[in-house]
Amino acid sequence: MNRQPPSMVEDFFRWVVTHPRRILAIGLALLLLFGSFLPSLEKDTRADAFLADDNPALIYKDKVRETFGLSDPMVVAVVAEETIFTAEGLNAIQSISESVRLVENVDPDGITSLATENNIVGTDDGMEVQPFFEGQVDSQATANIVRDAVRAFPLYQGTLVANDETASLIVVELIDDGQAEASYQALEAKLKTLNLAEGLTLHVAGEGAISGYLGSYIDSDASRLNPIAALIITLIVFIAFQRVAPTLLANVIILASALITFGAMAATGVSFFVITNALPVILIGIAVADSIHIYSEYFERRAAYPKESVNDAIVASMVSMWRPITLTTLTTAAGFLGLYFAAYMPPFKYFGLFTALGVTSAWLYSLLFLPAAMAVTKTPIHPRLAEKLTASSEGNKRDLFARTMVQLGRLTMRFPKSIVLLSFMVITLGLFSAQNLVVNDDRIDSFNPSEALYQADKEINSRFDGTNYLDVVVETPYIEGIFEPSVLNKVEALQHYAETLPHVQGSVSIVDYLKQMNRALNEGQQALYSLPDNSDLIAQYFLLYSTSGEPTDFEEEVDYDYRLANVRLFMNEGAFVDNKHVVLAMQDYIDTVFNDEAATATLSGRVNLTYHWIKDLGRSHFLGMGIALFLVWLVSSLLFRSVVAGTFALIPVATSILLVYTAMVVLNIGLGIGTSMFSAVAIGLGVDFAIHTIDRIKALFAETGSIATALKQFYPKTGRALFFNLLAIGFGFGVLISSKVVPLNNFGNIVALSVVTSFLISMTLLPAMILLFKPRFITGKQPNHNDVPKRDHEKSASITVLTMGAALLTTVIFLSPQLIASELPEGRWVAEQINQVDEGNVRFSKVSMTLTDKHGKARVREAVIYRKYIGEEKRTVLFYLQPRNVKDTAFLTYDYPQSEVDDDQWLYLPALRKSRRISASDRGDYFLGTDLTYEDMKKEGKFDLQDYQFKTLGIKTINGHKRLLLESLPRTEAIARELGYGKVQAWVDPDNWIIMKAQYWDSGMNLLKSLVLDDVRQVDGIWTRHNLRIENHKSGHITEWHISDVDYHSAISDSLFNRNSLKRGAP
């Protein structure tokens, strides 16, 4: 490799130790900077987060959700000892249905239970739709009537009422799945306040509850484990060096790498996912290793040359350690980048990328901050440690750790052939085992079986048809196409087929309601529980139903136009291995039997989504491991300038991974979310041992000229340091073993096993092979510089990375959702209509802003706004009037008609009595603490046509008003980042072209905020928005913007819009 002349390196570290305060200050400032981003780090424990936002399955699921209002609900089960059909049982259902309605984020119209659903019965003049029961049930006789009605309505058996009638469900839909955690806790709290009759028990389960609880479950686990890991590491470092300074500084390096990593995540808008919980432990392990190696070397030097100055000792230690530390960092980062390149799920990609960043930060701090801090602390060596380190190689004054390593060295040097043979057997066994690995994941298995949620899930799935949903969306080409008997018959056949599949316990569709209506209209004859055979009759049934039923009763089964229908299949297992056959069988049935010109079907729902994100896990795992191994091999080969050395460096990690496969097969652990990423971690951590071993043996051979002598010196010192390194990492991950979160627990076990294996193989097999084969990269016959031209390697590495990038890009492009053509008005035309809404030449208005944070704490601000067009240039000035601390703050904007010209903006701050020029390029920044961006403020409900591509998605009647749904996608990623929006969906009133409601997604396509307008009325003949409510779904912050005293007529002087006038306040 291209070594720098030693003097340069030495000069560099000399400079570091002579300017320590400067480096410490910069280091701390960097921490502060990255730390300042931390508050904006967001948590995302949704299962959906594992799929890229442009994944077709996810997009389709969201569409289904919008059309049918179906989410991942929480499910409350009321379980009775004998039968739920008692007065107490039914009253409990009633009171739960009523009280959960009040829980925040629960959709009050999305509660489904016996107390909310209607029975369909025939009457003399047609059909009557009435609740199964209303109010309190006061006698067993009434309860029996309800029981008989439910028995006569097969649809609810198994779905709402347990097949053995001992339990009943209350299905609770959420408004925003992102808030499932808070909603789950609120729901639990609400249920605890209810007084239930004796003999009744409650269970809460369902995907909504799982998502909701998983967040807090993992949080509490991580907040318990991370401090323990840090404490253990601290103890190990203290035991190793018996001094406080190294212990503290190791923790600072850990803190630095963690802060920079999480700060960078927050700064780039990457969320904290479920699996990100494993990241701190990994960083702890890696960051501490660098400190251990540097301090080991330093103290060894202090022991060997006590008269040397502290700074000389630090410089000498750094000169000897910078290379192996850099090598291990490069290989570890390469391992994690392998995960980044191979993973298709965003959480894994980011995990790989940010761990690589964390490792690099730890390296940077270890090489700069640590020596600077060492120069300041000037920690002396503990006399006991000095004694141990200076003991002769055969002496018994060495500590236990050094003695253990020396014993291991003796064993290795005595039986090198046996060690090679034994390792070969392990590798062969692993290769066989890898083929028997099973890809599987079940979200409920994330919980410990002792958890109430786990038990509730098992309980409910055993009594009911199941809480795992597979949806089949049937689409017809025409409005009311669902009424066609041929289509309905196909749906019925599809349901029959689905119910023959394993784990599918039942299904619900509009067909079941129609059958019930048909029977009700035919005196309840059991034989006529069948579909009517003509479409007019079907349309009449719905008409009859609507005379006494609610129009929203079939919202979950058909869309408003009767063009789409949803069939929901209930499954009692959530595991991938159980459900993948069902998904594949259903897809096959749809492709070969169902789809024709009259109707097509598409799979959706949680089960389909889970299938899609788990199905490629195995492929991704092996691909990721392959890339990681290749990168590590490439980097090691380049660094040691030897392909053989690169291969040697791989042997320990490859062996450890194969051993882990064997363990997984033996212990019946599936390759799931938690376990699939172990290989990147195992490679990243494990390769360090091999790199240190090879590097040090090489250096010792150069000094001594004998492999045997080199090995003898290797074990007591470097071996000891590596042993502490292992202990630190092993115990760090060992902490995960006590995790209650099952995947984290498995992950901890597996990584601990693989790291121990890597260490042992590095300490035994590698030296044994070096002893047996005497490879050239050790024995000094340095390869000719021309043999391995560095440039060529770099070039091939660049080509590889570029090729992978191009492949990734192509994949993303092909997976992008295809736009569907429609006959709705052109999106661009709609946007133009919006922009043409008259806004008057001048305008005065008063604004009252109520800013409410997620805890409900409100701040109120009052302001006046003046706006005037001077030619085509729009000038706006806002003056705050209240409260006192912002009074007289003023904001002036010149908005130029040329979109390429930046606005000019000034902010007058009364505390400075000065108007400051402010940058107008950050259009996506929030305006003075509100939830409106500067761009929102400026455009006042309009669009910059240059920014977006528009598309009209549909037309819908909401509360009797027609609304066009306009989707606006930023033209480029740069614009998306600038605006802060990745997508905007707006419901536009086509009568006045005012946006009445809008939702905004951030550039990572997470739902960011929503805007709702009310009180839009004409003032002086101009449509004017009066009340705006903007809710930020990420921060929970709400801005209510109440506009009054609007005046489009009174003259406003041009001089008001002058920078100099701002100091005068509102006129």
Next chain:
Amino acid sequence: MKIKRYVVPLTFLAILASAPVWALSVGGMLKTEMAYSYLDHYWQKQMTELELELNSAVGAGELTLLTRASLDRQDWLNARRTPATYAAGRSLRHDARHGSAELRELYWETEIGQTYWKLGKQQVVWGEADGLKLLDVINPQSYREFVLDDFDDSRIPLWMINVEHILPDDSVLQFLWVVDNTTHELAGANSPFRFTSPLLVPQPNMAAQVQVNPLQAPPRAASNNDFALRLARFWNGWDMTLNYLYHTVDEPVLRTRLEGSRIVVDGDYARSHLLGGSASTALGDWIMRVELAFETDRYHRAQDALPGVVKANQWGSVLGLDYQGWSDQLVSVQWFQSRVLGQAGRTVKDKTEHVMSLIWEHRFINDTLTVRASNLHSLNRDDGLVRAKLTYNAWSDLDIYVGGDRFYGNNDGLFGQFDQADRIVFGVEFGF
């Protein structure tokens, strides 16, 4: 004489009192601030301050009255009696042990056609720089707490006529006639913020007996009034001003002379012309700010003990760059430079002095939490001031803050002289 002193303000107040009650708007701020010197372990101040503001439409304009009363349980910063630097008959300020009460501002403003008039006791701020002043010299400053106090609080309002006229091309021409000759208020002899640096005050030989005479305030005469003109224009995205000021410099000229075996220090004030300009513009995420000033007849501390000062013209410039590319953050760097023209080697300070400033501000949680850190650093003497402040907007009207101010460097430096005055600050501000 006493009555005459109150004629102008009383006239204003009479006008204010004649306004109908419903036309009055009243607001104010109650502020409590405590500063603890952690090096010397004592409270620098435990102060409560009440500010009241009254506004009323009077005639075709608006009258504003701003008063301030403060109580400080400690007495380190307060002068106990009104310093001599306040112009006689103009200050409307009363100082006592543990407190002071003053009429801060009292002015009537109106707009007649394209001309804006503001008459009375007021503050006028010029320039683009933050933290150090180059063009912002119309009002003198109170150095009770050096530069630690908010500028709005430490700037001493003056009686003046302030006229702004908008020209046909939207430029604004401003004319000022300042009749009040109040000068900088300096920290008291016992204050931790008294000036000791040789850059500012004479350093007589300790062996000699020293007599320091009271400062001679500039006589009340029209010839001592300040006159100023400023032309401001917004052109092609640039905010530009041209400034001219003929004024009595607010810093005293401290001359030393020998009287027998005694050294006598006299302080008086000198007049100067200031010609300058400023410009600012936005360049994407960056804001560039420039300020230039040429001043005649400035006095600087001299190497020679007698008379201890030399007269010279001086140049000053400020170049500021603000970065606003990160959400809710401001990073600002400024480079102040001042250069004495001529008098090579005779001044205590270097011919060219450089001060850098760095400001970082980050607002969190919809602007409820603000962190601000700043550093002023003299490149000539490696001394400086580091400040940090965390402000929490607890309610609409209530701010709570905590901060720290740390001076560093040699005692001879502008900042280093306060090395012992480091402190932590807590405060609550309630607006109503």
